[in-house]
Amino acid sequence: MEHKEQELYTFNIRNKEKFIVQAKSENLGEINWFTENKKAILDDELSVLQENMSIAESIKNFYENIESKTDEEVDRVYEYRTTHGLRFAFRGQDIDDIYIGKISEDRYEISEAGGTHWSITIDINDFFHQLNNEIARHM
Numbered sequence: 001m002e003h004k005e006q007e008l009y010t011f012n013i014r015n016k017e018k019f020i021v022q023a024k025s026e027n028l029g030e031i032n033w034f035t036e037n038k039k040a041i042l043d044d045e046l047s048v049l050q051e052n053m054s055i056a057e058s059i060k061n062f063y064e065n066i067e068s069k070t071d072e073e074v075d076r077v078y079e080y081r082t083t084h085g086l087r088f089a090f091r092g093q094d095i096d097d098i099y100i101g102k103i104s105e106d107r108y109e110i111s112e113a114g115g116t117h118w119s120i121t122i123d124i125n126d127f128f129h130q131l132n133n134e135i136a137r138h139m
Contacts, residue, residue: 056119
């Protein structure tokens with residue numbers, strides 16, 4: 001019996017200037033997470049986004065001061081995390097706490113605020129275009 005090697009789904013996240021992240025997965029469900037959450041990624045703005053802070057920094061700051069937050073605020077931020085946090089896309093994998101989302105009317109970022117902090121503005125249309133091409137390549 002011939003063993004077929006598992007295909008990898010790959011996609012890139014980049015801004016206009018440079019390549020930022022390349023993700024690979026053997027699980028189409030992980031890649032489909034982005035499609036399933038596309039509307040939220042494109043439309044939702046983080047309710048606790050702080051001026052001069054990235055999405056990831058704002059979420060980290062929110063949880064560092066959680067004792068002063070209401071249950072409703074905690075629920076809203078958790079719901080945001082489920083549709084914008086890559087840990088929710090790649091469950092069971094050890095990845096940094098990275099978020100993708102809208103930061104203003106026509107600006108999107110990907111950011112991380114764990115051990116290191118970085119935040120980069122991305123071309124969201126290019127991101128979803130690449131993602132759709134990768135999914136179609138495997139159909």
